[in-house]
Amino acid sequence: MNALLLAGGLGTRLKPLTETLPKPMALIANRPWLEHVIVHLKKQGIQNFVIAVKHHPEKIQNHFGNGEKWGITIQYAMEDSLKGTAGAIKNAERYLDDRFIVVNADIVHEIDLNPLLEFHRKHGGNVTIGLTEVDDPTQYGVVQQDGAGRILRFVEKPRLEEAPSRRINAGIYVMEKKVLSFIPPDREVSIERETFPLLITRNAGVYGKVISGYWMDMGTKDRYRRIHWDVLNRVNNLPIPGKESGKGIWLGKNCDIGPGVLLIPPVLIGDNVVIGERSIIGPFSVIGNDCVIGRNVRCSETIMWDRCKINDATHLSNCIFGYDLEMGSKHILHEAVMNRMGVLQA
Ligand code: GDD
Numbered sequence: 437m438n439a440l441l442l443a444g445g446l447g448t449r450l451k452p453l454t455e456t457l458p459k460p461m462a463l464i465a466n467r468p469w470l471e472h473v474i475v476h477l478k479k480q481g482i483q484n485f486v487i488a489v490k491h492h493p494e495k496i497q498n499h500f501g502n503g504e505k506w507g508i509t510i511q512y513a514m515e516d517s518l519k520g521t522a523g524a525i526k527n528a529e530r531y532l533d534d535r536f537i538v539v540n541a542d543i544v545h546e547i548d549l550n551p552l553l554e555f556h557r558k559h560g561g562n563v564t565i566g567l568t569e570v571d572d573p574t575q576y577g578v579v580q581q582d583g584a585g586r587i588l589r590f591v592e593k594p595r596l597e598e599a600p601s602r603r604i605n606a607g608i609y610v611m612e613k614k615v616l617s618f619i620p621p622d623r624e625v626s627i628e629r630e631t632f633p634l635l636i637t638r639n640a641g642v643y644g645k646v647i648s649g650y651w652m653d654m655g656t657k658d659r660y661r662r663i664h665w666d667v668l669n670r671v672n673n674l675p676i677p678g679k680e681s682g683k684g685i686w687l688g689k690n691c692d693i694g695p696g697v698l699l700i701p702p703v704l705i706g707d708n709v710v711i712g713e714r715s716i717i718g719p720f721s722v723i724g725n726d727c728v729i730g731r732n733v734r735c736s737e738t739i740m741w742d743r744c745k746i747n748d749a750t751h752l753s754n755c756i757f758g759y760d761l762e763m764g765s766k767h768i769l770h771e772a773v774m775n776r777m778g779v780l781q782a
């Protein structure tokens with residue numbers, strides 16, 4: 437059984453971070469999320485991966501290659517135009533085993549696959565959708581089930597009054613390859629709006645199973661930040677690099693922390709970071725590897741990726757900065773989401 441990771445979307449709601457980067461390559465605790473997913477699934481016994489790519493595929497291919505470094509194999513299914521979530525699966529058909537797993541690669545999760553697989557084997561249907569429960573289901577695919585877990589209705593992003601429940605599609609499926617015959621080739625097809633409703637109408641055996649453990653879609657800026665605060669608060673068990681040098685202060689290798697610097701937990705500082713004297717970092721900040729922070733900088737509730745440079749006396753709160761951003765001195769920024777030079781990322 438292999439796993440197909442859907443990683444080709446445009447990541448529109450996370451722009452400009454995703455302007456030239458596939459959303460699943462966004463850093464979570466200083467590591468591309470896609471790498472976390474692959475490591476997590478490998479621990480659960482998945483050895484062979486297929487990644488469905490379209491938007492800046494080279495960023496994924498250059499990072500992972502054939503997967504050798506991670507002790508796995510990776511094949512890439514490239515779309516010539518965006519094929520949608522079902523079209524991407526159809527496009528990867530030749531690489532898929534008779535039973536396979538599909539994962540929306542922008543879902544930050546720590547899911548145990550075993551209960552899902554066991555349930556799938558027991559009901560003998562064609563699809564098992566991992567489900568989770570949320571307060572506001574309007575941004576997700578919402579399901580209605582019978583007592584045996586069979587899905588009777590699947591409604592993508594309904595209005596609140598039309599949502600049949602608060603149980604939503606967690607973006608993880610176990611599928612039998614034969615259902616791919618329901619997906620027309622060579623055009624854009626949404627699994628949520630077209631394929632699942634069709635399979636349900638045809639009584640093709642679509643089931644849902646509530647999964648446990650941390651789950652969050654990283655697709656908006658608010659949720660992207662929230663995931664980080666959850667990591668720092670240890671609401672989930674995602675690995676945090678570096679050494680915990682005080683409660684809630686994680687410090688990478690080879691950092692140069694100037695005199696009078698205050699690190700207010702929780703805070704994560706990457707490797708080779710320089711922080712100038714009297715700067716105050718935290719609470720809730722994640723500083724990428726090789727960042728250089730000047731003197732008298734204040735930085736709270738902010739995430740910056742590798743190689744950012746923040747000059748003296750700049751104040752940041754609630755910001756997200758992509759790779760290589762340079763910020764002048766004495767700026768005051770609140771809720772800025774930026775890439776290098778405030779425009780595009782190389
Ligand atoms: N290869 C490829 N091609 N990948 C795609 C395409 C495509 O045309 N379109 C989307 N994807 C990938 C995205 O990169 C992402 O990893 C995943 O498919 C889901 O797409 P999103 O755009 O993030 O969808 P969503 O978050 O609005 O909704 C989906 O996820 C929810 C769970 O977070 C749906 O599956 C919902 O039903 C679900 O509840």
Ligand code: MG
Nearest residue numbers: 542653654655
């Ligand atoms: Mg999403």
